[in-house]
Amino acid sequence: MENATMKRFAAVLLTVSMLGGFGAAQFADVGTLDFPTSGSPEAQVYFLRGVAILHSFGWKQAITEFQAAQQLDPDFAMAYWGETLSYNHPLFGEQDVDSPRTVLARLGASREERLAKAPTERERGLLDAVETLWGKGEWQDRRVAYSEAMGTLHERYPDDDEIATFYAVSLLSAARALGDSTFRFEVKAGTIALDVFNRNPNHPGAPHYAIHSFDDPVHAPLALESALRYAEIAPAVSHARHMPTHIFIQHGMWDMVSGHNQFAYDAARALWEEGDSVSDTVHSLDWGQYGDLQRGDYEKARLWIERLEIVTEESGGQNRASNSLPLLRARYVVETENWETLKITEDSASTELLATGLSAVKTGDLETAEKAAEALKEAGGGNNQVMHKEVAASIL
Numbered sequence: 001m002e003n004a005t006m007k008r009f010a011a012v013l014l015t016v017s018m019l020g021g022f023g024a025a026q027f028a029d030v031g032t033l034d035f036p037t038s039g040s041p042e043a044q045v046y047f048l049r050g051v052a053i054l055h056s057f058g059w060k061q062a063i064t065e066f067q068a069a070q071q072l073d074p075d076f077a078m079a080y081w082g083e084t085l086s087y088n089h090p091l092f093g094e095q096d097v098d099s100p101r102t103v104l105a106r107l108g109a110s111r112e113e114r115l116a117k118a119p120t121e122r123e124r125g126l127l128d129a130v131e132t133l134w135g136k137g138e139w140q141d142r143r144v145a146y147s148e149a150m151g152t153l154h155e156r157y158p159d160d161d162e163i164a165t166f167y168a169v170s171l172l173s174a175a176r177a178l179g180d181s182t183f184r185f186e187v188k189a190g191t192i193a194l195d196v197f198n199r200n201p202n203h204p205g206a207p208h209y210a211i212h213s214f215d216d217p218v219h220a221p222l223a224l225e226s227a228l229r230y231a232e233i234a235p236a237v238s239h240a241r242h243m244p245t246h247i248f249i250q251h252g253m254w255d256m257v258s259g260h261n262q263f264a265y266d267a268a269r270a271l272w273e274e275g276d277s278v279s280d281t282v283h284s285l286d287w288g289q290y291g292d293l294q295r296g297d298y299e300k301a302r303l304w305i306e307r308l309e310i311v312t313e314e315s316g317g318q319n320r321a322s323n324s325l326p327l328l329r330a331r332y333v334v335e336t337e338n339w340e341t342l343k344i345t346e347d348s349a350s351t352e353l354l355a356t357g358l359s360a361v362k363t364g365d366l367e368t369a370e371k372a373a374e375a376l377k378e379a380g381g382g383n384n385q386v387m388h389k390e391v392a393a394s395i396l
Contacts, residue, residue, distance in 0.1 A: 027052055029236035031204030035162045038119045043073035050082050055165065055205030058237035060276065062086045070106075077118040077127055080107040084130050085166075090173035091212060095139040104134060125153045126163070140177035147174040154192075161196045165205035168192040172212055186213045190222065197226055204234045211243050220250035231260055238267035238280040245287055257291030258300070264288075265307070278315045282308065282324050289328050293335040301332055323349075330355035339363055344371050350384050357391035369395050 026032040030052040039047055050065030063086045069079035084100035108114035111131050118124040133146035147170035154160075154167040168189040175185035190213030197206035207226030214223040227247035234240035242264035248256040264284035272281060289304035305328045312321040326349035333340050339359035342352055357372030369391060376388035 026202070029234065030056065030058075031233045032200060032202040033162065033204070034200075037076075037078045037123060039069065039076040039078060040073040043069040043076050043079060045069075046072070047076070047079050047082060050079075050086075051162070052204050052234070053237055054082060054086055055203075056208060056234045056237035056240040056243075057089075058234075058239065059086045059089065061237065061271070075107075075117050077107060077114065078123055080104060080114075081123075081127050081130055084134060088133065088173075090143070090169050091176060093176065095143075097134060097139065100130070100134045104131070122153075122157060122160070122163075125149075125156070126166075129153065143170070143177040144174045147171055161200060161203060161206075164192050164196050165203065165209060168196075168209045168213070169205070172209065186219075189213045190219075194222070194226070197229075201229060202233055204230075204240065207233065208240065208243060211247055215246045215250075217250050220247050223247050224251065231263065235263075235267070238264045238271065238284065241267055242280070242284050242287065245291070249287070249291070252294075254291050254294040258288055258295060258297070261285075261288030261291060274314075278311055278318050278321050281311055282320050285311070286324055286328065289331065293331065298332075298336050298338075301336070305329055305332060326352045334358060337362070341365055341368055344368065344375060348375065350376060350379055350387060353379075354387040354391060357387075358394055361391070361394040366395060 027049060030049060033048065033052055033055075035048060035051055037044060037047065046065045046069040050062045050069065053065060054062040063083055066079050066083035066086065069076055070083070073079065080103050083103045087096045087100045087103075089095065104114060108117060111128075114131070115124050115127055118127045129146055129149040132149050133142050135142060137145075147167070150163065150167040150170045153163050157163050171185045171189040171192075174180075190210050193206045193209040193213060196203055197210060200206065207223075207230040210223045210226040211230065214220055224247055227244035230244050231241050241260055245257045245260045248260065261284040265281060265288060268278075268281040268284060272278065285304050285308045289301050292298075292300040292304065305325070308321060308325055308328055312318070312325060315321050330349075330351035332338070333355040339362045340355070341359045341363060342348070342356045344353065344356060348356070353372045353376050357369050357376070360366065360369035360372060373388055373391040373395065376384050376391060379388075
């Protein structure tokens with residue numbers, strides 16, 4: 001491990017030093033940022049790359065970088081800070097709380113002992129914020145408290161791009177934790193992110209968080225420039241290749257939706273190892289197929305299904321993959337109007353029932369269509385009821 005780490009350090013040392021010091025780094029494949037810390041110069045290289053990848057939600061890749069920094073500088077508090085955030089997944093309704101608490105325990109036995117290893121007020125503030133994030137209480141409450149702590153830091157250091165961007169994404173996380181749909185959190189987060197993007201258009205977090213902030217048909221134009229730039233900033237991370245398509249899809253830019261998700265799929269497949277989650281792979285398959293269906297490239301749209309079948313088998317049937325297969329198959333049937341009636345069973349997915357119901361109507365099999373409509377009605381839930389009404393209306 002030590003030899004491998006030092007070789008990687010030598011490979012990127014020149015890039016970092018060319019920017020005038022070990023607080024800043026410009027990486028060809030994950031972006032540019034300025035984040036001075038008290039870590040050793042050797043450890044700082046890996047720390048900076050870890051932060052850049054973290055901004056693009058490359059969780060596993062970021063952990064590798066932060067752990068390399070810890071190996072080179074065992075008391076480098078910010079390297080542990082970064083690793084804990086790699087387990088947060090701020091925009092998802094999930095949180096692995098045990099792993100980051102274990103990481104903090106490696107740094108020190110108590111909050112006080114750990115904070116003592118952060119020699120500057122700024123570093124202590126950042127570390128104290130994640131102490132709150134990984135402290136006691138429900139994950140929703142901890143995420144809100146963490147965002148409030150980051151807000152305090154942002155007021156204290158208004159010109160710090162790293163504090164600003166991490167505060168921005170914490171606002172998006174807090175909105176989800178609170179179930180707030182007023183859009184006030186998103187507007188504030190997006191404004192902060194775009195401010196950083198204007199100062200540093202190669203920062204990986206700024207365009208990423210702007211895209212998440214304005215990911216809806218009304219506000220998407222505000223993030224179009226960010227979307228066009230983002231995939232070029234961090235091509236080493238699959239999520240960064242995919243995320244611009246959240247804005248492209250709002251603009252009907254179907255060639256871009258297809259191409260960028262192909263790009264994202266390639267990266268996810270290259271990084272995937274047995275036992276890893278297939279979420280990034282499946283997400284790009286899902287969106288890529290939709291883009292190709294809108295383009296009218298039905299052959300490519302069918303290829304996405306075949307790829308997902310392979311991914312499902314290779315992953316041992318992970319839920320994210322196996323649950324997505326019916327969706328891609330049903331979408332293909334409906335969009336291509338290549339009507340296919342499947343046998344209805346108690347295990348039929350709602351999307352399969354929709355496709356089968358519509359296919360049955362189109363082929364004159366009204367008995368099967370009525371069974372599909374009834375099954376959707378019995379399934380309950382808002383989306384299922386919409387699909388039920390669609391099939392039922394087609395029967396009339």
